[in-house]
Amino acid sequence: MVDSVPLLDGNDYHEIFNLDDPDDWSKLGISLPNRSKRADKYVHYINCPYAIIEQKSSTIKKAISQLEETAKNFMSNGKNVDYLVIVADKIRKSERSLFRNERNILFDPRKKEPYRIRVNSKEFEVRIYYREQIKRERSRKKITDFIR
Amino acid sequence: MGIYIKLNFRRGFMGYRSKVIKRISMGYWCVRFFSEVFFNPETTEVWLNSPIVSLGGKIKEKFDVNKRNLFNVFEDIKIKIQKEYPLEDVLSSVILVNGVWKFDDLELDGFFSINNALEWREVYHDLEADAYGKGEVRDLVDALQLYLTYEDLENLISRFNQYVARESRRMEVDITSIYFTVGVPPTDEVDNILAAHLKSRRDLVKLFYNTLKAHPSDPIISRKIRPLRDRFFINTLIGEEIVQKKFGEALELAKIKEIQGSSLTYIARKVGSFKKMYEKFAEEVFRPAVEPLETDEDIQRRMLKGLEKIKSLE
Numbered sequence: 001m002v003d004s005v006p007l008l009d010g011n012d013y014h015e016i017f018n019l020d021d022p023d024d025w026s027k028l029g030i031s032l033p034n035r036s037k038r039a040d041k042y043v044h045y046i047n048c049p050y051a052i053i054e055q056k057s058s059t060i061k062k063a064i065s066q067l068e069e070t071a072k073n074f075m076s077n078g079k080n081v082d083y084l085v086i087v088a089d090k091i092r093k094s095e096r097s098l099f100r101n102e103r104n105i106l107f108d109p110r111k112k113e114p115y116r117i118r119v120n121s122k123e124f125e126v127r128i129y130y131r132e133q134i135k136r137e138r139s140r141k142k143i144t145d146f147i148r
Numbered sequence: 149m150g151i152y153i154k155l156n157f158r159r160g161f162m163g164y165r166s167k168v169i170k171r172i173s174m175g176y177w178c179v180r181f182f183s184e185v186f187f188n189p190e191t192t193e194v195w196l197n198s199p200i201v202s203l204g205g206k207i208k209e210k211f212d213v214n215k216r217n218l219f220n221v222f223e224d225i226k227i228k229i230q231k232e233y234p235l236e237d238v239l240s241s242v243i244l245v246n247g248v249w250k251f252d253d254l255e256l257d258g259f260f261s262i263n264n265a266l267e268w269r270e271v272y273h274d275l276e277a278d279a280y281g282k283g284e285v286r287d288l289v290d291a292l293q294l295y296l297t298y299e300d301l302e303n304l305i306s307r308f309n310q311y312v313a314r315e316s317r318r319m320e321v322d323i324t325s326i327y328f329t330v331g332v333p334p335t336d337e338v339d340n341i342l343a344a345h346l347k348s349r350r351d352l353v354k355l356f357y358n359t360l361k362a363h364p365s366d367p368i369i370s371r372k373i374r375p376l377r378d379r380f381f382i383n384t385l386i387g388e389e390i391v392q393k394k395f396g397e398a399l400e401l402a403k404i405k406e407i408q409g410s411s412l413t414y415i416a417r418k419v420g421s422f423k424k425m426y427e428k429f430a431e432e433v434f435r436p437a438v439e440p441l442e443t444d445e446d447i448q449r450r451m452l453k454g455l456e457k458i459k460s461l462e
Binding site for chain 1: 150199200201202203255256257267270271272278279280281282283286287330331332333334335336337340362
């Protein structure tokens with residue numbers, strides 16, 4: 001599970017909530033619609049920010065849709081949302097005409113600008129991390145933490 | 149994993165609106181097929197540009213639907229496409245049928261998407277069906293694999309393909325391909341296919357060849373195929389009896405079933421089998437066919453040598 005939670009700007013998570021698990025909704029004190037169109041995780045990072053993470057979607061399009069829906073639900077429940085994050089194996093070639101990973105920000109290659117999800121009055125850029133990158137960064141962090 | 153259908157509108161004059169109407173009709177038949185057992189439609193939405201707000205989408209109309217009024221809602225949309233909507237809206241539209249996929253105790257939100265907008269159609273093909281995952285189930289075909297036996301899944305895929313092919317003939321539309329894949333349909337990779345409905349073996353060989361070009365196992369192979377014309381290479385291979393034999397052997401090794409009809413349906417037991425088939429075919433057909441060829445550098449050198457001769461005559 002940890003392997004698919006990215007470090008955000010070098011910071012690790014403090015707490016992970018599994019959004020498929022109603023027990024975790026209770027811990028969060030929220031109720032979500034009983035639908036499967038939602039992201040996978042709500043993560044509290046050690047330096048405070050909260051992220052919604054989608055890590056199982058087989059297309060980027062579906063991942064965005066799930067993040068958008070979940071962010072709306074969380075914000076209407078009064079929960080903090082600071083980052084929207086997609087974790088994927090890669091962006092497949094056919095989808096690369098619509099989506100590009102530019103230094104972990106999801107870009108629109110046609111407009112050459114980041115995609116932005118607007119929920120209420122807040123606007124989010126979407127972060128994207130590949131599983132291999134997460135694994136690499138986590139193992140590097142482990143070494144650095146050990147040395148220091 | 150989703151289902152992706154690519155259509156080909158027969159030659160001859162057909163206006164833009166007529167093509168869109170035929171695409172919508174094909175979409176209707178797909179929804180109807182799955183709504184017999186698995187899918188409960190809830191809403192139908194007409195979007196412009198894309199079906200998601202963050203991706204520049206704008207909703208134009210929304211209808212509540214159920215199994216009973218689905219036909220009428222689709223007829224309404226077709227009339228609007230024919231008579232009311234500006235052509236610009238027609239050509240940038242994406243029609244979504246949202247609903248719930250039901251497999252015993254598992255319920256997944258899902259959708260059918262009729263992609264009239266060109267940018268979306270190029271990626272997600274003309275018609276698309278999928279589900280949003282839950283727990284260990286990532287998407288629609290994951291759920292189908294989990295809740296159906298292999299034999300039932302094979303029958304379902306085969307029945308669906310025949311059904312779509314029959315409706316397409318009635319609508320005078322050709323089916324270019326139907327893919328059951330994890331993620332978007334493939335252009336140059338085969339690791340995400342569970343089943344494919346294609347016109348001929350040639351189409352699968354072509355996909356294998358695109359895969360070889362994009363991910364060559366050996367850089368020399370890549371330099372040898374670079375100067376070749378795709379069509380020439382594939383046509384030369386496909387006519388050979390030994391290639392057909394090796395194709396059959398690769399199918400057997402990967403345990404992929406080939407169902408012959410007016411088109412061909414390939415069904416694997418698991419995702420990953422097409423990769424196994426590709427590797428066998430690439431090793432036993434592409435490699436021996438390509439090895440005797442010269443590399444792009446060899447050809448370039450010969451060309452320059454030829455030009456040197458002209459220079460010496462000057």
